[in-house]
Amino acid sequence: MSNEINGESAAIRVMVVDDHPMVRSGLKALLSAYDDLEFAGEAGNGAEAIRLCDRLNPDVVLMDLVMPEMDGAAATRAIRQKHPQIKVVVLTSFKEDELVQGALQAGAIGYLLKNVSADELARAIRAAYAGRPRLPPRPPRCSFKPRLSPPSAAT
Amino acid sequence: MTLLPAELNLTDLFAVIVDAVVACDERQRILLFNKSAEQIFGYTQDEVLSQPLDVLLPERFVEVHRRHFAEFAASPVASRAMGERRPIYARRKNGEEFPAEAAIVKLERAEERLFIVLLRDITQRQRIESELRAQAQQAAVAAERSRLARDLHDAVTQTLFSVSVIADVLPRIWERDPEEGRRRLKELRQLSRGALAEMRTLLLELRPSALMEANLSDLLRQLAASVNSRSGVEVDVQIEGETELSPDVKVSLYRIAQEALNNVAKHSNASHAQIMLTVRPTNNGLAGRQVHLVINDNGCGFDTTISKPTHIGLDIMRERAAAIGAQLDIRSAIGAGTTVHVEAVL
Numbered sequence: 001m002s003n004e005i006n007g008e009s010a011a012i013r014v015m016v017v018d019d020h021p022m023v024r025s026g027l028k029a030l031l032s033a034y035d036d037l038e039f040a041g042e043a044g045n046g047a048e049a050i051r052l053c054d055r056l057n058p059d060v061v062l063m064d065l066v067m068p069e070m071d072g073a074a075a076t077r078a079i080r081q082k083h084p085q086i087k088v089v090v091l092t093s094f095k096e097d098e099l100v101q102g103a104l105q106a107g108a109i110g111y112l113l114k115n116v117s118a119d120e121l122a123r124a125i126r127a128a129y130a131g132r133p134r135l136p137p138r139p140p141r142c143s144f145k146p147r148l149s150p151p152s153a154a155t
Numbered sequence: 156m157t158l159l160p161a162e163l164n165l166t167d168l169f170a171v172i173v174d175a176v177v178a179c180d181e182r183q184r185i186l187l188f189n190k191s192a193e194q195i196f197g198y199t200q201d202e203v204l205s206q207p208l209d210v211l212l213p214e215r216f217v218e219v220h221r222r223h224f225a226e227f228a229a230s231p232v233a234s235r236a237m238g239e240r241r242p243i244y245a246r247r248k249n250g251e252e253f254p255a256e257a258a259i260v261k262l263e264r265a266e267e268r269l270f271i272v273l274l275r276d277i278t279q280r281q282r283i284e285s286e287l288r289a290q291a292q293q294a295a296v297a298a299e300r301s302r303l304a305r306d307l308h309d310a311v312t313q314t315l316f317s318v319s320v321i322a323d324v325l326p327r328i329w330e331r332d333p334e335e336g337r338r339r340l341k342e343l344r345q346l347s348r349g350a351l352a353e354m355r356t357l358l359l360e361l362r363p364s365a366l367m368e369a370n371l372s373d374l375l376r377q378l379a380a381s382v383n384s385r386s387g388v389e390v391d392v393q394i395e396g397e398t399e400l401s402p403d404v405k406v407s408l409y410r411i412a413q414e415a416l417n418n419v420a421k422h423s424n425a426s427h428a429q430i431m432l433t434v435r436p437t438n439n440g441l442a443g444r445q446v447h448l449v450i451n452d453n454g455c456g457f458d459t460t461i462s463k464p465t466h467i468g469l470d471i472m473r474e475r476a477a478a479i480g481a482q483l484d485i486r487s488a489i490g491a492g493t494t495v496h497v498e499a500v501l
Contacts (some may be wrong), residue, residue: 020309021387022346026317029339033324033331093312114316118323 005129011038012129015058017075018042018091019067023114026064027091037125046070050078052069053086060125063108065092065099072100073106080107087128091121100135110134175274181228183208183221186269193277196257197248208272213246227259228268234260242277243486253278306357310385314350318343349384360387366400366409374409375430378416382428386420388452389427396434399444404501407475408432408448411483414468414475415450415495423454423493444501446481456487 010038014037017026023115024042031039043049047070049061049136065072076088089110100111110128112121124134166187169176175192179185184207188200195202196211203210209217227235235258237243242254257274270431321343329336355377359366366374372394401406412430419428431449438445469478469485472495476483481499 020313020317020385022317022349022384023313025342026320026346028325029321029328029342032335033327093308093316114312115319121320135159 011036012060012125013038013056013058014125015040015049015052015056015061016042017044017046017061017067017072018064019044020064023064030121033118034122037122038149046072046075048081049075053079053083055129057083058086060128061086061088062091062125063088065090065094065103073102076103076106076108087131089128089134090126091116104135172273173275175272175276177211177272177274179206179208179270179272181268181270183224183270183376187271192274194197195247195274196245202248205322211245213244213252216244224259224270228270232261242281245274245276254281278335283360301359303357306360310353310381311350311357314346314353314384318346318350321346336496346378349380352377353381353384363406366406369405370398371400371405371408372398372432375407375412377414378409379430382416382420388419388423388425390416390419391427391429393429393431395432396444398432398434400501404446404479404499407479408446408497409482410475411472411497412448412450412496414472417491418493419450419452419454422457423452425452425454425492428452428454445497446497446501448497449494453491453492456489456491456493457487459485461486 016024016031016039018024018027021044024044028039028042030105031037041052041056042054045067048070049063050070053061061076063072063076072090072092076090078087079088087110089109089112090108091112091114092099093114095113103111109131110124110133112124112134116124127134169187169189172189173191175195176187176189177192178187184205185203188196188198188203193199198210212220222348223237235255237259244252245255245257249411250488254277255274255275257272260271260273261270262271271381314357321339324435325336325343327338328339359369359374372392375394376392379392382388383390416428416430419425429449429451431447434444435446437443472485473483476499479499481497484496484498485493486496487493
């Protein structure tokens with residue numbers, strides 16, 4: 001790991017939570033490109049994220065909102081309750097006020113849309129780590145409703 | 156015969172009935188025209204008394220109506236609903252035609268025969284029905300659009316976000332570790348190809364006629380790439396034989412594969428799946444072809460005795476198979492993956 005050159009304590013340890021494997025993979029690539037950021041682990045849903053936080057104790061969690069089993073807002077609330085030192089930055093494609101508010105009330109410190117550049121995302125992670133909130137610009141109305149309840153798993 | 160008092164006057168009754176009541180004799184001359192008939196047709200009773208029933212009909216139906224009336228008059232049947240399958244049309248004083256439901260009753264007394272027609276103007280009802288139909292259709296279109304929007308969101312935008320993030324950091328990665336850079340570049344290629352396959356798959360949903368025109372083996376490869384892009388599951392495609400099939404067979408097999416792979420992507424937790432399509436001549440020596448389609452995965456499987464079929468689209472797959480006279484067989488067990496097998500003789 002290139003980050004280790006700088007000593008592990010220097011890098012911000014980031015956990016990635018998203019139900020899409022290719023999004024996790026892209027974010028992993030992103031984290032590997034910045035010296036001061038480090039990939040700490042990944043989870044595909046909220047429940048897994050909570051378990052992983054107990055074990056890995058990351059500095060920052062990048063959290064998707066709409067996921068099967070347990071959504072991002074519920075996971076954020078649980079993580080912040082158990083580990084108040086962990087900062088949660090929401091990273092989603094939805095920009096409805098109600099989702100933004102829900103995430104912030106759950107304890108997220110940042111809210112980013114999935115159209116940010118890598119540099120912006122890196123800056124937001126650093127800001128969150130330093131305790132500075134980062135919110136989305138007031139967006140135009142979204143043209144379709146997000147699926148708030150995920151499809152039920154049959155198997 | 157009746158418990159009604161003898162002094163009940165039919166004319167009084169007709170006066171308050173909401174349907175038009177028109178009585179006529181055997182020669183179709185109007186003898187009675189109630190209040191509702193006046194309102195519906197726009198004639199007063201005085202205007203139509205002794206006039207033939209024809210004045211209440213669009214001209215093009217006069218001839219056939221006379222024939223039906225004569226048949227009914229001669230038949231032993233005492234009453235009949237008119238236009239049982241579809242509404243009949245009547246004509247108002249101002250010439251306007253309107254849809255109606257009607258019934259006719261025959262009363263025989265000595266040498267005399269009396270006919271009573273009960274008629275209801277259904278213009279309003281038809282208008283409401285067609286509005287409801289239009290609304291239902293609009294709702295269906297809207298639902299379909301939002302499903303496509305969701306699919307685009309669930310699939311293509313996620314992939315493209317990943318593509319953009321990797322492209323952003325690729326120069327940095329390359330500078331530091333060319334080997335890793337090349338690996339990420341390969342990933343970029345796969346992701347963008349996957350996004351392309353997903354776009355194509357979704358476009359097929361917007362234009363189903365394209366589905367009929369395409370070759371099944373191309374469709375299955377595209378489906379595999381699209382599922383791989385969306386879920387990360389590796390999907391191998393094996394095609395054997397001549398896959399030029401009739402449109403209905405092709406569409407049904409495609410839909411079954413699509414449904415099966417959706418399950419793989421959503422529920423199976425599999426790392427690997429396979430689509431195998433084999434088309435060969437039937438081995439009983441008769442003309443015709445045997446088609447096998449197999450979709451299997453190495454995922455968690457499910458208990459076939461307890462899983463609700465609707466959950467995993469089994470109904471859809473069964474219907475599709477039945478539509479082309481194919482046998483559908485689904486085998487699975489906890490921890491042992493799932494195999495969907497379709498067999499048809501064409």
